[in-house]
Amino acid sequence: MANALLGCIADDFTGATDLANMLVRGGMRTVQTIGVPVAGTHIEADAIVVALKSRTISAEEAVRQSLEALDWLRTQGCRQYYFKYCSTFDSTDKGNIGPVADALLDALGENFTIACPAFPENGRTIYRGNLFVGEVLLSESGMENHPLTPMTDPNLVRVLQRQTKSKVGLIRYDIVAKGVDAIRAYIDELKEDGVRLAIADAVCDADLYTLGKACRDLALVTGGSGIALGLPQNFHSADLLVYSGEAGDLPKIDGEAVVLAGSASKATNAQVAAWRTSKPSFHIDPIAISRGDDVVNSAVEFARSYLNKREPVLIYATSSPEDVRAVQKKLGVEKAGHLVEEALATIARRLRDIGVRKFVVAGGETSGAVVQALNVRTLRIGPQIDPGVPATQSVGANDKAPLALALKSGNFGTTDFFTKALKAL
Numbered sequence: 001m002a003n004a005l006l007g008c009i010a011d012d013f014t015g016a017t018d019l020a021n022m023l024v025r026g027g028m029r030t031v032q033t034i035g036v037p038v039a040g041t042h043i044e045a046d047a048i049v050v051a052l053k054s055r056t057i058s059a060e061e062a063v064r065q066s067l068e069a070l071d072w073l074r075t076q077g078c079r080q081y082y083f084k085y086c087s088t089f090d091s092t093d094k095g096n097i098g099p100v101a102d103a104l105l106d107a108l109g110e111n112f113t114i115a116c117p118a119f120p121e122n123g124r125t126i127y128r129g130n131l132f133v134g135e136v137l138l139s140e141s142g143m144e145n146h147p148l149t150p151m152t153d154p155n156l157v158r159v160l161q162r163q164t165k166s167k168v169g170l171i172r173y174d175i176v177a178k179g180v181d182a183i184r185a186y187i188d189e190l191k192e193d194g195v196r197l198a199i200a201d202a203v204c205d206a207d208l209y210t211l212g213k214a215c216r217d218l219a220l221v222t223g224g225s226g227i228a229l230g231l232p233q234n235f236h237s238a239d240l241l242v243y244s245g246e247a248g249d250l251p252k253i254d255g256e257a258v259v260l261a262g263s264a265s266k267a268t269n270a271q272v273a274a275w276r277t278s279k280p281s282f283h284i285d286p287i288a289i290s291r292g293d294d295v296v297n298s299a300v301e302f303a304r305s306y307l308n309k310r311e312p313v314l315i316y317a318t319s320s321p322e323d324v325r326a327v328q329k330k331l332g333v334e335k336a337g338h339l340v341e342e343a344l345a346t347i348a349r350r351l352r353d354i355g356v357r358k359f360v361v362a363g364g365e366t367s368g369a370v371v372q373a374l375n376v377r378t379l380r381i382g383p384q385i386d387p388g389v390p391a392t393q394s395v396g397a398n399d400k401a402p403l404a405l406a407l408k409s410g411n412f413g414t415t416d417f418f419t420k421a422l423k424a425l
């Protein structure tokens with residue numbers, strides 16, 4: 001049994017998938033777990049990403065869960081660890097990025113790591129410690145109005161310093177541009193100066209590759225998914241990545257397919273509209289569910305009538321922002337969301353029980369609910385369907401046959417994503 005090389009802890013589910021997707025692109029066979037696996041579980045992979053839901057919980061609880069994930073990853077014999085957060089550094093002055101990074105360093109007996117959320121492919125760049133989203137500073141990007149983690153200060157050195165007692169430093173672009181040796185020498189200087197956490201500037205993918213190389217000997221790296229671009233090469237150069245096939249190769253799965261959409265985002269609305277021009281679909285109405293109509297059963301029967309013809313259907317709650325607001329006004333935001341998530345999750349389980357093996361799911365929270373209903377705890381990550389969204393397969397869920405899954409957070413994917421994803425699965 002081979003040991004994993006890189007052990008990752010992600011502070012949310014779709015962020016974990018995004019990172020896993022990046023590692024597969026770098027040639028690492030990657031498995032994502034939903035929560036921390038039970039003690040004694042061994043996973044065969046080059047990289048393991050443990051997906052937590054720790055971004056907006058209390059710092060104390062985020063630290064506890066992250067350390068639990070680290071403890072389990074250490075049993076897998078990983079050579080390096082990675083703490084993944086959002087590329088917009090989503091956090092508050094109370095945490096959780098600083099406290100979690102500190103706790104992981106302490107647990108590993110280390111005294112330095114970098115913090116680099118840059119993701120140039122998605123417009124996130126860092127210069128002189130300031131995070132830009134596209135052309136504008138983080139604090140002018142809309143993130144200043146985020147309901148849970150408003151980002152009103154674009155300077156990440158200041159942001160991170162407010163979250164930690166550790167001294168925070170900066171690896172300026174001037175140093176990054178000089179290359180790997182210059183960065184390593186500067187890290188030594190920072191350490192001598194008592195710096196434990198250093199924001200790293202990066203404006204393009206080449207910077208991330210350089211930083212990745214410079215981080216070869218760090219036990220812990222922290223960042224968005226971008227910095228993960230540069231890490232697989234270290235394992236390649238050390239001849240530790242020996243797998244000869246494609247890292248994202250997945251065995252073929254036979255069985256029927258369905259598309260479930262519980263996201264009301266702009267991209268999902270466009271995807272639903274595109275599908276409905278020529279393919280069968282069933283609309284889930286939250287008001288009808290709250291009235292007591294057996295919407296779940298109607299949806300399952302609708303899908304079943306097409307499954308016999310081997311034709312996948314779309315079952316969707318997706319509505320325009322005005323309609324969603326009207327429903328929320330009537331039922332309450334939380335109740336409406338809960339009714340829809342529960343309905344789609346139950347539909348997924350019942351469809352699995354009648355032979356559906358492939359699920360395309362739109363919506364971050366919706367994906368979480370569906371995966372839980374299907375009792376999926378572990379996903380092997382396949383090839384990318386669209387940026388940030390790979391094809392995946394469940395591993396060892398309840399001794400049932402493996403399932404093929406494409407789980408997309410609301411705003412990801414092109415207009416024809418559903419059709420593309422079905423083809424990929």
Ligand code: ADP
Binds near residue numbers: 263268365366
């Ligand atoms: P996204 O990734 O786009 O944010 P999520 O699944 O995370 O999607 O969140 C969407 C939320 O909106 C879910 O809680 C879902 O149940 C809810 N929702 C979906 N459709 C409707 C609707 N028609 N009316 C009210 N709430 C809805």
